[in-house]
Amino acid sequence: MIENTSLDNFYQRATADLPDGLEKEIGHFNVFEAEKLYDRKTGNRIMPYSRRDYYKISLILGRSRAEYADKVIEIEDSALLFATPRIPYHWVPEDDQKGLFCIFTTDFLSKNNAGVVLDELPIFKPGALPVFRLTPEAVTELEYIFRKMLREIAGDYAYKYDLLRNLLLEVIHYGQKLQPMSVLTTPQNAADRISSLFTELLERQFPLESQHQRLELRTAKDYADRLAVHVNHLNKVLKTKTGRTTTDIISDRVIQEAKILLKRTDWPVYDIGYTLGFDDLAHFSNFFKKHTKITAQSFRS
Structure with missing residues (x-):
C-alpha cells in the first residue's frame, strides 16, 4: 500500500x-x-x-x-x-x-x-x-x-x-490546450497495476472519521469509471488476481468498516449506514445481516 x-x-x-x-x-x-x-x-x-x-x-x-x-x-x-x-x-x-x-x-x-x-x-x-x-x-x-x-x-x-x-x-x-501524450499499453503488467490501484482507491476512502463523511465509490462500476477501464475488465482482473468478484471485495471492506464503527463509536446505526453509502436503515441492516448472519444492533451489543 x-x-x-x-x-x-x-x-x-x-x-x-x-x-x-x-x-x-x-x-x-x-x-x-x-x-x-x-x-x-x-x-x-x-x-x-x-x-x-x-x-x-x-x-x-x-x-x-x-x-x-x-x-x-x-x-x-x-x-x-x-x-x-x-x-x-x-x-x-x-x-x-x-x-x-x-x-x-x-x-x-x-x-x-x-x-x-x-x-x-x-x-x-x-x-x-x-x-x-x-x-x-x-x-x-x-x-x-x-x-x-x-x-x-x-x-x-x-x-x-x-x-x-x-x-x-x-x-x-x-x-x-495541449494534446495528450501517446500511451503505451503493457498487458503483462496491466493486471497488476489495475488490481493495485483498485485496492488503493478502496482503502483511500477509509477510515470514516465523521458522520458527515460518506463513501464516494460504492459499486464496481464506480471504481471502473475512476480507473478508466470497463467494469467487465475490472471484474476479470480481480477475479483472476484474487479469486473474488469486485462486489465481494468492496462488500467485505464495507462490512469491516461497519464493524469498527459499531464497536468504537456511539453513532446511531442509521448514521453508520449513511456514511457507508446506504440511503435507508433497512438496506444497511439487510446488507449487514446478509454478510455477518447477525443484525448490526446485536453486533454492537
Whole structure:
C-alpha cells in the first residue's frame, strides 16, 4: 500500500517550509524546484506523486514514466503533468530528472474564482490522460511562469496570492490546450497495476472519521469509471488476481468498516449506514445481516 501524502506529512518530511502569510489565506499553495527537495530524515529526493490530499502540477524535465491503471506513459524529455487526489498514479522518475511543481487545494482557487470547479475541468476528470508532451518553446513559456511563481511567493507583495492564483490558472488553461501524450499499453503488467490501484482507491476512502463523511465509490462500476477501464475488465482482473468478484471485495471492506464503527463509536446505526453509502436503515441492516448472519444492533451489543 502506498503511503498517504497529506499536506502535513509532506511538510514534515520535506526540506520545505510553509510560505509566509499563507495562514491568512483560504486554501493552500506552494511551488518548488524538484531537484532542491529532499527528505529531512533520509536525504533522498522527494517526488511526492503518489497518494495525496492536494492537487499538483509538474513541469517535468528529463526521462520519466507515469503508470495509470492499464496505461504507461513514457516521457522522453519534457512534459506537463496534472495530478488530482481523486485518481492514483505511480510515478517513476529518472535519478537526474529536474523540473518545477506546485501544490494546491481546491480552496485556494475558490476564493476569487468561485466558478472554477477543478474536478469538472477536462484535465482533472477521471479517465483523462493528464500528461502533456511539450515543445522547447512550451518548456520556455511554462518555466517562466513557474519561476515567476517562485519569485512571487518569496516576495512581500500584499496581494501576491491573488497574483499566484492567476498564474496557476494560466498554467491550467495552458495544459488544457495541449494534446495528450501517446500511451503505451503493457498487458503483462496491466493486471497488476489495475488490481493495485483498485485496492488503493478502496482503502483511500477509509477510515470514516465523521458522520458527515460518506463513501464516494460504492459499486464496481464506480471504481471502473475512476480507473478508466470497463467494469467487465475490472471484474476479470480481480477475479483472476484474487479469486473474488469486485462486489465481494468492496462488500467485505464495507462490512469491516461497519464493524469498527459499531464497536468504537456511539453513532446511531442509521448514521453508520449513511456514511457507508446506504440511503435507508433497512438496506444497511439487510446488507449487514446478509454478510455477518447477525443484525448490526446485536453486533454492537
